[in-house]
Amino acid sequence: MAVFDVKHVGSLSPAVPREGAGPSPCSACEIRSLTICAPLNDIEQTQMAAIVSTVELQSGNPLFDEGEPADHVFNVTAGTVKVYKLLPDGRRQVTGFLFAGDFLGLANQETYAYSAEAVTLCNLCRFPRRKLENLMERFPRVEQRLLNIASNELAAAQDQMLLLGRKTAREKIASFLILLARRARQRGVNDNPVFVPMSRTDIGDFLGLTTETVSRTFTQLKKSNLIRLLPDSKVELSGREDLEEIAGGF
Amino acid sequence: MAVFDVKHVGSLSPAVPREGAGPSPCSACEIRSLTICAPLNDIEQTQMAAIVSTVELQSGNPLFDEGEPADHVFNVTAGTVKVYKLLPDGRRQVTGFLFAGDFLGLANQETYAYSAEAVTLCNLCRFPRRKLENLMERFPRVEQRLLNIASNELAAAQDQMLLLGRKTAREKIASFLILLARRARQRGVNDNPVFVPMSRTDIGDFLGLTTETVSRTFTQLKKSNLIRLLPDSKVELSGREDLEEIAGGF
DNA sequence: CGAACGTTTGACTATGATCAACCAATGTGG
DNA sequence: CCACATTGGTTGATCATAGTCAAACGTTCG
Known part of the structure; x- marks a missing residue:
């Protein structure tokens, strides 16, 4: 029993033109510029659409678990996903939160090296790993794009190591809020108040803290008038300048 | 005044055959299978040699600093390099140690996002970033190799986040020793006793601990008879099984 | 209405940091 | 050649930050 629904977007065989009368969802994709599909032209996009399927994932449901065969890679198109690793006794490290446009599933192992789970109701594009690799042989620009994404993730991972290893709790929380705001801005979403959909537990597991x-x-930042907690998981960054300073370790 | 010496390995212009009578150092490279040059055939390798220069770096000297224009990428051929990030007040996070075969300098920013410094006397191959990018257009296998390397680094970064965020001091040190041993093994070096060339300060800055x-x-691990500290910065992993368990968080 | 869950707050604790002294090895200058 | 300084490492005493344990509160959902 699968925990998510899958729909095929294009035809399965490249030889057959795409089915139905309407255009593939890809041509209407509003966030293409953020995804791995960004460098594709119309013809290439059609071939991409032929191997992609869409996935809807309810809040709290797993996309995949660490150790499973890594048969697919994904692009988040809506919602928030968390990726995490576990220690045998249950200690958890959330290594990232993913939003619309973010790519997911890069690995050269046969199996996923981490688990992924929906934080909110999510939509994702799902690519069979093998087929995408074949496509990349023909579209080197996609491979370049992937390398670009990986480089960015690597830089983010290094920032996160600095945070985890050397920042105080206050600096960690400030950094986290600033990060969420920046990422919201990147995809053209209102960044103040910033939407914070994940639980205190998830935040703690991301920052190496307890709930x-x-x-x-x-509450401490609230009392310092640097933030305000609003309804619907929104946080107003009242003292954004100060938060940036705290986040930077000044 | 440069802190390192540079020698050109091949000719500067691809039109001119490589200078001198002897073969380029690349053809004698003992660790090619570990580097970005691994997927090159002889002809391609010659073109690579034309843009590469070698760098020797004394222990403690910087290779580059965070914020500098990222004009070159590097491959370590001998010795140990550390890469790190700093907070304004001097707190340091070492994000990685690099050994023979390791690649260094990946970034899509115009500037380096971290600093790199020699831990021991080092040799490196230096590639002008721009020229390597041009070469990659022609040799897509190098780009694939780079993506592969980046994926591996990303997986390692996630392991390190788990360590920094959720492991105890004891687990961190055990993980560190096991990591050094595994990496030594990978490049065909004796892994027990394992060579630990970096200072306590560097280790602390890598693990999010103080010296x-x-x-x-x-000393605690020593008293538990899990390790022995030997001369010349060697550590014997006497209880390797137990160390693996501790490192894994059991 | 009650159960379950997530969040907040409080009291206390423990792990690792800080501050400080000491030791061993190495290097320098008289 | 030896006194002395410097550096890196170890050990000790104390402290502080964040963790643990516990309780209460508010929401949401059967």
Whole structure:
């Protein structure tokens, strides 16, 4: 029993023109510039559409688990996904939150090296790994794009190591809020108040803190008039300048 | 005044055959299978040699600093390099140690996002970023190789996040020793006793600990008969099985 | 209405940091 | 050649940040 629904977007065989009368969802894709499909022209896009399927994932449901065969890669088109690793005794490290446009599933192992789970209701494009690799042979620009994405992720990972290894709880929370705001801005979403869809536990597992410390630090920042907690998981960054300074470790 | 010496390996212009009578150092390269040059055939290798120069770097000297224009990428051929990021007040996070075969300098920014410095006497191959990019257009296998390397680094970064965010000092030190041993093994070097060329400060900055805690944890492991500290910066992993368990968080 | 869950707050604790002294090895200059 | 300084490492005493354990509160959902 699958925990998510899958729909095929294009025809399965490149020889057959795409089925139905309407255009493939890809041509209407509003976030293409953010995805791995960004460098494709119309013809190439059609070939991409032929191997892609869309996935809808309810909040809290797994996309895949660490150790599973890594048969697919994904592009988030809506919602928020978290990726994490576990220790045998249950300690968890969230290594990233993914939003619309973000790519997911890069690995050269046969199996996923981490688990992925929906934080909110999500939509994703799903590519069979093998078929995408074949396509990349023909479209080197997609491979370049992927290398570009990987480089960015690597830089983000290094920032996160600095945060985890050397920042205080206050600096971690400030950095986190600034990060969410920046990422919202990148995809053209309102960045103040910023939408914070994940739980205190998830935030703690991302920042190397406990939920209690996350909660305490939020109230502390609130009392300093640097943030305001609004309804619907929104946080107003009242003292954005100061938050940036705290986040930067000044 | 440069802190490192540079020698050109091949001719500067691809039109002119490589200078001198002897073969380029690349054809004698003992660690090619570990580097970005691995997928090159002889002809391609010659073109690569034309843009490469070699760098020797004394222990403690910088290769580049965060914020500098990222004009070159590097491949370590001998010795150990550390890469790190700093906070304004001097707090440091070492994000990685690099050994023979390791690639260095990936970034899509105009500037380096981190600093790199020699831990021991080092040799490196230096590639002008722009010229390598041009070469990659012609040799897509090098780009694939680079994507492969980036994927591996990303997986390693996620492991390190788990370590920094969720492991105890004891688990961090055990993980570190196991990591050094595994990496030594990968490049065909004796992995027990393992060579630990970096200082306690560097280890602490890599693991998110202070030098004192690193030192105390070493003595603690020593008293548990899991390791022995040998001369010449060697550490014997006496209880390797147990160390693996501790490192894994059991 | 009650159960379950996520969040907040409080009291106390523990892990690792800080501050400080000491030791061993290495290098320098008289 | 030896006194001395410097550096890296170890150990000790104390402290502070964040973790643990616990309780209460508010929301949401059967």
